[in-house]
Amino acid sequence: MSNGSALIGITGVRYKLNGAIGVKNDVFEINYIPVYDEEGNEARLTASINHTNFDKINYDVQFDFESDLKGKNNYNRFMVLNTQYKDGEYYFGKAYGKGTLNISGSNDLVDISVNVETRKGTSINFPLYGAEEYEEDEDFLSFVKKGVDQQNKEDKDVYSGVNVEMNFIVNNDAEMKLIFDNNTGDQIEARGFGELNMKIDPFYNVSLNGKYEISEGSKYNFAMGSFKQPFDIVPGSNLKWNGDLLDAELNIGTSITMKRVSLLELSPEITDKTLGSQDIICYLNLNDKLLQPAISFNIEAPKASETGKALVRKVTEDKDELNKQFFSLLLVKKFQPLKGSPTAGGSAAIDMLETQMNEILGKMSDKYKLNLDYGKDETMNKTSIGFGMKTQFFDEKLIVSGTFGVGGLSSTSGSGIPIGDVNIEYLINERGTFRVNAFNESSNNATNANSANNTSGLYTQGIGISYHEDFQNWKDFMLFQYTSDLFRKEKKYWKKTESKPNKKVPVNPEKGKPKELIQEKKNSIK
Structure with a gap:
């Protein structure tokens, strides 16, 4: 057989096959031929299909995507699920695994057994937003065809003739989503560990048993209407199933x-x-x-x-x-x-x-960052209203920001002090560590301008130069190292690969160092 293919309906994955099929009087045999998923990942197929004059067919099919019996290959990843959401489905998504899949049976009943350890790229979704419908029969209207036995049709619809048992070893490579509300995005996005056993009988009854423990880095995206707020899930949080998938x-x-x-x-x-x-x-x-x-x-x-x-x-x-x-x-x-x-x-x-x-x-704008600031001083019974703006010019080297409004408003006087804060920064070097600053800011006591103790003006102006650098240790403190080079011999000069801000900087991986700079601030100097 050359360029053969088969679609496994329950998994949604189409596989390609290449290899010889042995033909005898009452049996077809496939002996460990290569099988490829939709992304070209390889597994091996062994099968025997028995029949009596092409009737009374029974078969035993084995997919091996764990290890090559001949010792030539070590299969690390194979697609085992690729489905989209459909009304009434318990789960959907894409899954990769390492393990075995066995399909055996006859025309009357098929047994599918899966033993899989999850692999990178796995993302399984459990849509809970339609879960109430699973428990209720709300179909009070039926559309029928003349001449069709509806009772027999319904019996055929609810009986699949397929038994499925799946054993999963879930690891941190797999992402699981519990979707409470698809419209608002209210959902749990988790990675973790667990051993789960899922069974689906011929009447589509689904059971799930096992415990799933959530790892660090998982999120609960809490949503109410248009409001959304991500929460960090505490490591060690868990879900336990004792049969009912939705319970x-x-x-x-x-x-x-x-x-x-x-x-x-x-x-x-x-x-x-x-x-x-x-x-x-x-x-x-x-x-x-x-x-x-x-x-x-x-x-x-x-x-x-x-x-x-x-x-x-x-x-x-x-x-x-x-x-x-x-x-x-x-x-x-x-x-x-x-x-x-x-x-x-x-x-x-x-x-x-x-x-x-x-x-x-x-x-409102991608080029300008706009904001409104409302403040109230209860002790002084004063209110301020400001409109803020920030933008950049000349390839983001010139940064201009400002706040304009009125401060010191009171219910008695009805008048206030104008606010006109402007800050201009120019990045001298490409990294943005050296900057020239010029500013005009409202004085802290501008809203108290009528006070007898107020001796300063309404605004403060200034100009200066600043240096700011983030580092984790003295070895990465560039200004310190460059200054120290003035007192070192040339052979001992400090060397560091220059980079643009927020860009990854590769270093020698053989020395066990990370391949990119960690952006977390440990120390800073200004």
């Missing part, structure tokens, strides 16, 4: 850290300035059943003082307050005043409006 037990913890959040927003009358910029960890936990998870929230301020932690406890001890503050942190990245606080009025609505306006402004 898995969830034990998933997720978190996100909000940077530079002011705890003073909870109680503006507190004057502890250390509470003005804190890391706040928001926890979202999913427990109980897959289709009806119990969702709980929590908030922590791990680095706050005892005063700050006491404020957070006031939030977490009141369920309604916790829900309000949790979603305020997600939506507007700040706390709202606690219940009973004199400022616990309309600030949440104003913050949300500001966030929505900034989302709209951010989509």
Whole structure:
């Protein structure tokens, strides 16, 4: 047989075959011929097909994509699934594996047995957004053809004649998605480890058993309407199946850290300035059943003082307050005043409006970054409104940014101080470490311009030169090394491959060094 092909309907993969087929009186034999998937990955096929005058056919087909019995090849990856979403399907996606596939049976019943360890490129999706329909029979209208026995037709439709058993060893190469809402993108994207056993009987009853433990780097993309916020899944979170595919037990913890959040927003009358910029960890936990998870929230301020932690406890001890503050942190990245606080009025609505306006402004132009900034000083009863803009010229070497608006507005005077902040930066070198800066900024007390204690002007101007570099250790600190070269012998000059900012820089892999610069900031100098 030359350039033969076969499509396995249940997997959606078409395979190509090349090799000899032995023909005898009552049997066809295939002896370890090469089989290729749609991407050219190779496996081996052994089969025997028995018949009696081409009737009463039974067969035994073996795919080996694990190891070559002759010892010449070590098959590492083979496509075993390639399907798209269809209404009513339990899963879809693309899967690669290493293992064996056996198909045996007759005209009446087929047994399919799969033993696979997942490989890189595997992505399996479980669509849960139509799951309710699996449990209900809502077909109260039927369209029939005259002359067709509907009872027999229905019996044939629900009986496939195929038994499937699949044993999976799932590793970190495989991605699994649990899609709660396809329209909003509310889904879990996970990588992890586990051993799973799936069975599908001839009546399409599906069962799944096993435990899947989630690894670091997995995400829960929480979505509500147009709002989306990715959470990091806590490593060790897991899903357990005990038969019903859609009745898995969830034990998933997720978190996100909000940077530079002011705890003073909870109680503006507190004057502890250390509470003005804190890391706040928001926890979202999913427990109980897959289709009806119990969702709980929590908030922590791990680095706050005892005063700050006491404020957070006031939030977490009141369920309604916790829900309000949790979603305020997600939506507007700040706390709202606690219940009973004199400022616990309309600030949440104003913050949300500001966030929505900034989302709209951010989509208006690719060349200009636009934003709206609304601020209120409760102690001075002053308000400021600013419109920000940032753009770049001359191949991104000249950076211009500014904020224009009015500050120091009050309900009594009705007038304010104009804001006209402008900052201009020019990148001297290609890496952008050396820069010339010129600025005009509103003074901190500009909104207090009428105060008797105000002795400075409304604006501060300046010009200067700056140097900024990120490095992990002294060996990578370029300015230090170049300066040290002034005192070294020529043979000992420090050498480093120059690169453009944010580009990968290859180094000698034989020395066990990484092949690209890690962008994470460890140290910086300015």
